[in-house]
Amino acid sequence: MSAVAAPALELEGAVSPPRSNGELIFAEPWESRAFALAVALHSSGTFTWKAFSTELATSIARWERDHPPGECYSYYRCWLEALEVILERSRVVDGAAVAGRAELLRQRPSGHDHRHS
Amino acid sequence: MAVQTPAYGTMIPQPTEFSPQERTEALEEILTERGLVTSQVLDGLIKTYEQDVGPMNGAKVVAKAWADPEFRARLLADGTAACAELGYKGTQGEHIVALENSAKVHHVVVCTLCSCYPWPLLGLPPSWYKNPAYRARVVREPRAVLAEFGLELGPDVEISVHDSTSEVRYLVVPERPAGTERLSEEELAGLVSRDSMVGIEKAGQRR
Numbered sequence: 001m002s003a004v005a006a007p008a009l010e011l012e013g014a015v016s017p018p019r020s021n022g023e024l025i026f027a028e029p030w031e032s033r034a035f036a037l038a039v040a041l042h043s044s045g046t047f048t049w050k051a052f053s054t055e056l057a058t059s060i061a062r063w064e065r066d067h068p069p070g071e072c073y074s075y076y077r078c079w080l081e082a083l084e085v086i087l088e089r090s091r092v093v094d095g096a097a098v099a100g101r102a103e104l105l106r107q108r109p110s111g112h113d114h115r116h117s
Numbered sequence: 118m119a120v121q122t123p124a125y126g127t128m129i130p131q132p133t134e135f136s137p138q139e140r141t142e143a144l145e146e147i148l149t150e151r152g153l154v155t156s157q158v159l160d161g162l163i164k165t166y167e168q169d170v171g172p173m174n175g176a177k178v179v180a181k182a183w184a185d186p187e188f189r190a191r192l193l194a195d196g197t198a199a200c201a202e203l204g205y206k207g208t209q210g211e212h213i214v215a216l217e218n219s220a221k222v223h224h225v226v227v228c229t230l231c232s233c234y235p236w237p238l239l240g241l242p243p244s245w246y247k248n249p250a251y252r253a254r255v256v257r258e259p260r261a262v263l264a265e266f267g268l269e270l271g272p273d274v275e276i277s278v279h280d281s282t283s284e285v286r287y288l289v290v291p292e293r294p295a296g297t298e299r300l301s302e303e304e305l306a307g308l309v310s311r312d313s314m315v316g317i318e319k320a321g322q323r324r
Binding site: 025026028029030031032033034035036037039040041042043044046049050053054056057060061064073074075076077080083084087092093097098099101102103105106 | 134135137138139140141142143144145146147148151153154158159160162163166167208209211230231232233240241244247248249282283284
């Protein structure tokens with residue numbers, strides 16, 4: 001994964017780094033990975049696009065109904081949640097497995113992804 | 118939040134305790150180990166959508182429709198097939214419906230439920246298209262929303278709002294600007310902005 005941090009962006013800011021009509025397509029590297037995971041799994045037949053869209057709409061509606069005060073809308077946060085839900089529902093990966101792996105990743109020594117000279 | 122489960126009797130960490138970045142990395146590792154994805158495929162998809170697919174595809178379709186009446190007729194009759202003639206097809210391009218603007222009718226596109234968008238023609242959607250305010254308001258008060266985008270339409274122009282679904286994606290064919298009769302198809306494509314193909318501005322009036 002890219003070690004280059006994306007600059008902090010205002011979602012609707014008038015000044016954004018020029019890219020595809022003046023806008024970054026992905027604000028942070030994880031957004032692009034989450035995007036590609038869903039597209040790849042759809043392409044290989046793990047789920048239909050209709051099923052994923054339905055989960056995405058549900059996730060967005062849930063955020064719109066209820067979210068912490070002051071939290072900015074994040075499309076890819078909803079996207080990731082939809083992906084987790086559909087993978088859990090289709091018994092491909094459950095939430096506990098994701099959490100367990102995330103915990104392991106957190107325990108890596110810092111600098112694990114850098115080459116030490 | 119951690120939850121107590123009888124089966125283990127311990128605190129099982131929940132995915133929501135982790136940042137989206139951590140959850141995505143964990144998911145990618147697990148899916149890769151199971152052979153469901155490869156990093157090459159993911160890298161390829163990201164590169165495609167970051168660099169190769171974008172509004173220039175839709176602009177070529179619109180320019181061809183302006184320049185070639187037979188193509189225009191095919192595009193309006195079967196958008197998916199006409200776009201596929203130019204090689205634009207794939208995920209989120211399975212059912213394209215082309216909507217032609219005129220002096221009387223102005224089409225504008227939204228996806229009220231999520232952010233369905235014709236990827237093969239326009240790339241991935243801009244943040245305003247995904248924004249909850251746009252998705253809710255353009256249906257209720259399209260004239261006001263278009264005016265905020267800088268597009269003032271006369272009271273005699275009917276505004277038709279189209280809500281995308283997971284089955285139908287819309288491409289707005291904006292009106293061809295006056296005085297462009299001598300331009301080549303390639304030059305015409307240069308006049309067609311992304312926003313004009315979603316219906317929030319006119320072609321040739323890039324702000």
